[in-house]
Amino acid sequence: MIPVLINFLLTAREISVITCTQNISNFTTEESQTTIDLASNYNTTCLEYTNIFIPNNVTCPPLNETDPYANDPPRDSRLISRSIKPYNGEPPSNLLLEKFYTPNEIFYVRNNLPVPCVHVGNYSLEVGGINLTTVQLTLRQLTTLFSPTTISAVLQCAGNRRSEMNRVKPVSGTKWTGGAIGNANWTGTNLRDILALAGFQRGNYSPDVLNTLHIQLTGLDQDPKTGTYYGASIPVSYILDDNFTPLVAYAMNGKSLTPDHGFPVRAILPGIVGARNVKWLQKITLATQEAQTIYQLEKYxxxxxxxxxxxxxxxxxxxxxxxxxxxxxxxxxxHTDGQIVENGTILVEGYAYSGTGRHIQRVELSQDLGSNWILAEVTERTSKKLRRNWSWVFWKRNVSLSVGRNEIWVKAVDSGYNQQPQEIKDVWNFDGYLNVAYHKVVLNAS
Amino acid sequence: MIPVLINFLLTAREISVITCTQNISNFTTEESQTTIDLASNYNTTCLEYTNIFIPNNVTCPPLNETDPYANDPPRDSRLISRSIKPYNGEPPSNLLLEKFYTPNEIFYVRNNLPVPCVHVGNYSLEVGGINLTTVQLTLRQLTTLFSPTTISAVLQCAGNRRSEMNRVKPVSGTKWTGGAIGNANWTGTNLRDILALAGFQRGNYSPDVLNTLHIQLTGLDQDPKTGTYYGASIPVSYILDDNFTPLVAYAMNGKSLTPDHGFPVRAILPGIVGARNVKWLQKITLATQEAQTIYQLEKYxxxxxxxxxxxxxxxxxxxxxxxxxxxxxxxxxxHTDGQIVENGTILVEGYAYSGTGRHIQRVELSQDLGSNWILAEVTERTSKKLRRNWSWVFWKRNVSLSVGRNEIWVKAVDSGYNQQPQEIKDVWNFDGYLNVAYHKVVLNAS
Incomplete structure (x- = not known):
């Protein structure tokens, strides 16, 4: 397949799909990247290119040969650093409860490699692969050729709560507590629309072939040792399900992405583990095999x-x-495990989440090691839409504490009646992934 | 919408979709309902109407006013009756292991009401609802107007393994052990094709409306007290997912359905609880609400x-x-809980299953209450197709027993990394549904 100029391909379509009519361009260029808050109704508000990207004034510093991480961006001081090179950081979990949509500044950062600096004016996304026409999309095209879509979705690292698993038996990897998760409103272009632009039609493949295909996603973050890029993939079967809304996202909570979150564009694959939500997206390829990276074939x-x-x-x-x-x-x-609190009735709060579009049906607490369970109140959720809920819920419950040691267990049931395992040891694995066991917290009441 | 004759509507289509060319009609009428085995390749073999249905020679006996169950069919003596009126029966679980595709005769039977007798010549299926044209499909039309589809799929009652839950704390409902599950090859017409015939196109509904719709399924089995029919529904979001293969099935393991399994046609909704797989299907309705039956709104x-x-x-x-x-x-x-076996090494075997098209990733056993887990060997499976696996797996493992009491735990992990709960008490519910806790079996070795 030879690359063709998207402008040439799409003159007619370009006219038909530019649906943004609202003028919200009353911002200076300086304001645009970091401060524009378009958190009102995304369905009617158009995120215009000039409002979320600074076309020409990002000057990338020269690479530092001795320290590839030297150009990493500054981070919010409220993030707890779990590693510096590459940077990994999470907010304290009680901070997560302050806002249903996690503020961008404290949204956990999980980097595998140095943060790439992207010159917006030079950026383009390549889309191609099996039976597709290879196209290059500039940022302006990505944001104006398609109607924007906004979804509320959680991103969660596979290693969230790894530190609890590590206490059962040592595991490798970043020792996250419960903060390697966040919920945001993501705005971008539906990945299906982008694939359709490159000629993707399910009828172009035999049913047998179709279901063996993968969508490979490649980032611009490069391994300093090998020169290879970060990459992962998802089976095309996801794309065949209209209930799934995969985005090439260019905005997070109404603001452009920050460098740590994939500026200028990243994949948002709702319900799917963070690692596949490739940041600094440079290439989307429909292929007969999974991404041939360690992140796809060995890690995760x-x-x-x-x-x-x-x-x-x-x-x-x-x-x-x-x-x-x-x-x-x-x-x-x-609260944190081992915390000292006052005796009496206290309010405990938290989050619950499930992937695959499932919503949380209920959250239950036990104060007697599972002999009895009481229902928590779900205080905030986006929807109970079957197969289309990508957000978390917040829950709360007053519990009465006796003087001394109080152990509280929490578990959730999703709309598919999937359950959490009780014991971490039963799901322990050497990389410390998917610790989704009951959360057990000891509070010492004085 | 007014009903129209499908024959009139579909003259052209009828010609184009009759793809059955193989002549396998060398059977007498008497043989056809019960003995025709078309277990060879379903993709190339056409299940012709005359081979699976007896058009005119079913004579329904008159209703017995004093006992609506008097006309129920005879059952295989190997089934263990759990209730007679309505009939509920399951095979001993070791019998399930003899064949990967459960023989029709020992496939568990879960009836809510008396078994209706259907005169095939008079039978038709009504399809209609919101923005659809109401059509009536005779059996001949159902089996010849569409290309047949065959899928391997498990059916499982929501109450499978309820007897274990009942021992934790009493629950209502049929006290199934682990036999209220079976795996079969189902042949029928894709429900999407039938809906399309009635005019279903997703573009005919606003996206907001589309995702609130339901497909109501009504059986011919009637409550003797109220005169209402059995009915259930599924959200239309399932139909929007091409990975899902819903059938109006007319054959089970290559034979026509038996009266207990929904003769002449039933819904097969793979991955979905048995109760929605409505038998003796008389009506399919696209509606703005769920089926307004106790089976949908209260039970299950x-x-x-x-x-x-x-x-x-x-x-x-x-x-x-x-x-x-x-x-x-x-x-x-x-083996059964409490069974006495010989000391030494024995082979234990079983099944594992997960819905939503997920395959079984692995099966693990523990002989020390979960401190250590060993992998069982998966001996049989249909596929590992992501989101499209509807079958169970069989597994086996040699275990060494010490003299005395041996407790064996088994659990499975599916392709979505969903886990089983450890303790029944944590998932106990008063109707005794979804006991998917680890299966714990005590064997006494002499």
Whole structure:
């Protein structure tokens, strides 16, 4: 396939799909990247190119040969650093409860590699692959050729709550507590529309072939040692499901993405583990195989507790499904394990979430090691739309504490009646992924 | 909408879609209903109308006013009766392991009402609803106007393994052990094709409306007291997902359906709880609300352990999701709890299954109450197709038993990394639904 100029391809379509009529351009260029808050109704508000991107005034500093991380952006001081090079940071979990839509500044950052600096004027996204025409989309085209779509969706790292798993038996990886998760309103272009532009039609593939295809996503973040880019993929079966809304996102809570979150565009694959939501997106490829990266083929797979990093085989990797849809989880975020609190009645609060578009049906607490369960009140949710809910819920409940040690368990049930496992040891895996066991918190009441 | 004769509507289509060319009609009428085995390749073999249905020689006996169950069909003696009126029966679980595709004769039977007798010559299926043209399809039309589709799919009752839940705390409902599940090859017409014939096109509905619609399914089985029919529904969002293959099925393992399994046609909604797979289908209706039956609005919902049949409120019913997709489960089917076996190494075997098209990733056993887990070998599966696997797996593993009491735990992990709960008490609900907790079996070795 030879690349063709999208402008040439799409003159007619360009006219028909520019539906943005509202003028919200009363901002200076300086304001645009960081301060424009378009948090009103995204369905009627158009995120215009000039409001979210600064076309020409990003000057990328020269690469620092001795320290590829030297040009990483500054981070909010409220983030707890879990590693510096690459940077990984999470907010304290009680901060997460302050806003249903996690502020961009404290949204957890999970980088595998140095943060790439993107010159917006030079940026383009390449789209192509099996039976497709290769097209290059500039930022202006990405944001104006298509109607914008906004969805509320959680991003969660596969290693969220790994530190609890690490206490059961040591695991590798960033020792996240419960803050490697966040919820945001993401605005972008539906990935299906972009694929359609490159000629994707399910009728172009035999049914047998169609269901073996993958959509490979490549970032601009590069491994300083190997020169290879970060990349991951999702099976095309997701794209065949209209209930799924995959985005090439250019805005997060009404603002352009920050460098740490993938500026200028990233994949948002709602319900799917963070690792596939590739940041600094440079390329989308329809292919006959998964992304051929360690992030797809080796990392982000969770093995049986009987397999260790010393015993894992290539066959184990081959036979184990990549983590995609996130299973149901819940977290008591208002307090920390071992915290000293006052005796009496206290309010405990937290979040609960499930992937695959499932909503949270209920959240339950136990104060007697599971003999009895009481319902928490779900205080905030976006919807109970079946197969189309990508957001978390917030929950709360007053509990009475006795003087001394109080153990509180929390678990959630999703709309598919999926359950959380009780014991971390039963789902332990050497990389410490998907600790979705009951959250058990000890509070010491004085 | 006024009903129109499908024959009139579809003259042209009828010609184009009759793709059955193989002549397999060398059977007598007497043979056709019960003995024709078309278990060869369904993709190339056409299940012709005359081979699976007896058009005119079913004579329905007169209703017995004093006993509406008097005309129920005879059942295989290997089925264990759990109730007679209505009839509910399951095979011993070790019998399930003999064939990957459960023989029709021992496939569990779950009836809510008397079995209706259907005179095939008079039968038709009505399809209609919001923005659709109402059409009536005779059996001949159902089997010849459309290309047949065959899928391997499990059916499982929501109450499978209820007897274990009942031992934790009493629950209502049929006390199934682990046999209220079966796997079969189902052949029929894709429900999407039937809806399309009645004019269903997603573009005919605003996106907001589309996702609030339901497909109501009505059976011919009638409540003798109220005169109402059995009915259930699924949200239309399922139909929007091409990964999902819903059937109006007329054959089970290559034979016509038996009276107990919905003769002449039933819904097969793969991955979805048995109760929505309506038997003896008489009507399919696209509607703005769920089926207004107790089976949809009250039964087949699982509440928190904190809610009892005495305390449940209308609000609880309204706020609780109907059971649809079945969560991951596993079962040690070769032995029964408390069984006496010989000391030494024995082979244990079982099944594992998950709904929503998810395949089983692995099955694990523990002989030390979860401290260590070992992998079972998956001996049989249909596929690992993501989002399109509707079948169960069989698994086996040699285990060494010590003299005395041996407790074996089994659990499975599906391709979405969903987990089973460990403790029944944590998922207990007063109707005894969805006991998908680890299966724990005690074997006494002599």
């Amino acid at each position: 797979k969770a093995f049986s507790p009987s397999i260790t990093s010393a015993t894992v085989t290539q066959e184990d990797y081959n036979n184990t499904d990549p983590i995609m849809d996130l299973p149901v989880t819940s977290y008591l975020a208002s | 919902k699982a509440f928190s352990p904190s809610i009892t049949s005495a305390t449940v409120t209308q609000e609880d019913y309204n706020n609780t999701d109907p059971i649809m997709d079945l969560p991951v489960t596993s079962y040690l089917a070769s």
